[in-house]
Amino acid sequence: MQQREIYQHQVSPQSYQTLLDEKAERLRQQFADYQPPALQVHPSKPQNFRLRAEFRLWHEADRCFFAMFEPGDKSKVYEVQDFPIASVLINNLMQRLLNSIQDNELLRRKLFQVEFLTTMSGDALITLIYHKRLEEEWQQEAIKLQAELGFPIVGRSKKQKLILERDWVNETLNVDGNQYHYRQIEGGFTQPNGDMNQQMLSWARAAADQITARTGDSDLLELYCGNGNFSVAMAEKFRRVLATEISKTSVNAAQINIADNQLDNLIIARLSSEEFVQALRGERTFTRLQDVDLTTYDFRTVLVDPPRAGLDDESVRQVQAYDNIIYISCNPDTLHANLAVLTETHDIEQFALFDQFPYTHHIETGVVLSRKTSV
Numbered sequence: 001m002q003q004r005e006i007y008q009h010q011v012s013p014q015s016y017q018t019l020l021d022e023k024a025e026r027l028r029q030q031f032a033d034y035q036p037p038a039l040q041v042h043p044s045k046p047q048n049f050r051l052r053a054e055f056r057l058w059h060e061a062d063r064c065f066f067a068m069f070e071p072g073d074k075s076k077v078y079e080v081q082d083f084p085i086a087s088v089l090i091n092n093l094m095q096r097l098l099n100s101i102q103d104n105e106l107l108r109r110k111l112f113q114v115e116f117l118t119t120m121s122g123d124a125l126i127t128l129i130y131h132k133r134l135e136e137e138w139q140q141e142a143i144k145l146q147a148e149l150g151f152p153i154v155g156r157s158k159k160q161k162l163i164l165e166r167d168w169v170n171e172t173l174n175v176d177g178n179q180y181h182y183r184q185i186e187g188g189f190t191q192p193n194g195d196m197n198q199q200m201l202s203w204a205r206a207a208a209d210q211i212t213a214r215t216g217d218s219d220l221l222e223l224y225c226g227n228g229n230f231s232v233a234m235a236e237k238f239r240r241v242l243a244t245e246i247s248k249t250s251v252n253a254a255q256i257n258i259a260d261n262q263l264d265n266l267i268i269a270r271l272s273s274e275e276f277v278q279a280l281r282g283e284r285t286f287t288r289l290q291d292v293d294l295t296t297y298d299f300r301t302v303l304v305d306p307p308r309a310g311l312d313d314e315s316v317r318q319v320q321a322y323d324n325i326i327y328i329s330c331n332p333d334t335l336h337a338n339l340a341v342l343t344e345t346h347d348i349e350q351f352a353l354f355d356q357f358p359y360t361h362h363i364e365t366g367v368v369l370s371r372k373t374s375v
């Protein structure tokens with residue numbers, strides 16, 4: 001039988017620091033044309049930082065194992081025995097899951113992908129994805145596996161999603177001595193690096209303090225709010241918060257998060273940013289905003305956390321209408337392009353790197369802008 005090469009992920013504080021220094025330098029150079037203030041670098045933990053992981057399951061003779069491919073070469077398969085960048089809980093569940101399904105024909109046959117979602121507060125969800133229809137016998141075995149592992153399982157196959165207990169996890173984040181509670185639903189966006197997420201939320205809250213010291217009591221507008229990750233942690237800093245998001249799954253989670261955190265000054269509506277911009281300009285009305293009187297809001301600050309594509313032309317012009325902008329970006333190229341417009345009217349006050357994705361080229365950036373006094 002062919003021996004598979006074992007996947008080795010080199011994680012060490014030294015190699016981590018070298019890569020982070022390179023990233024920070026790359027970011028400084030890319031944005032030098034805007035002459036931003038000194039870059040604040042927020043390092044990640046060098047290992048066990050990822051709360052999500054997904055693996056192919058490879059079947060060979062009478063055994064199966066977690067597998068990864070050589071980037072760009074699907075014919076080269078590595079066996080993954082442990083995954084040091086993932087949370088301790090994911091590593092623990094990987095081993096226990098394999099041991100349990102190895103000799104269980106019903107659970108193992110045609111299982112081709114496994115996804116783990118864990119939280120800082122110790123919850124987990126395991127999704128098993130199959131190339132077969134999931135029948136009653138599978139369900140009986142999966143219920144036993146769920147009891148054995150102590151965490152919920154979701155079974156997926158073409159046009160099938162079987163939730164045995166729940167399809168979400170509970171997260172509690174500790175930020176500035178406060179605890180914020182979040183439901184995170186399978187398939188919805190969540191920040192992958194929990195520790196870095198807490199640092200980002202703390203940074204955004206500190207930015208809000210500086211802004212409100214200038215503006216006094218006013219309201220926050222938020223675009224691309226996901227499950228309310230920022231909205232919940234920012235709510236106490238503003239008189240009222242109005243946030244929007246396109247994904248139904250995330251908005252459903254957000255409504256639960258508003259209730260669980262007992263917030264009465266936060267509203268989250270399901271609208272694309274393009275639609276919301278039309279509503280703000282009075283160009284269109286939406287039944288999803290029928291209980292919201294936009295004219296009563298005093299928005300002086302906007303927070304945006306768009307996908308990799310950044311802000312579209314209309315949204316960037318809308319964002320420019322507010323005195324203070326907190327921009328979280330997962331793509332420096334689109335952030336750089338959007339800043340060409342935003343810096344016509346605003347100055348960059350803060351410039352930060354959050355290392356959400358250690359050992360990769362990906363960079364998460366935070367920028368705070370305020371309106372130029374002369375504009």
Ligand SMILES: C[S@@+](CC[C@H](N)C(=O)[O-])C[C@H]1O[C@@H](n2cnc3c(N)ncnc32)[C@H](O)[C@@H]1O
Pocket residue numbers: 189190191223224225226227228229230244245246247250271272273274305306307330
């Ligand atoms: C980088 S995530 C940020 C989510 C959230 N701020 C957080 O911290 O978890 C970007 C979010 O934008 C949403 N999104 C993508 N395109 C959108 C659009 N055109 N309008 C509104 N939301 C959109 C995605 O569903 C996703 O939840």
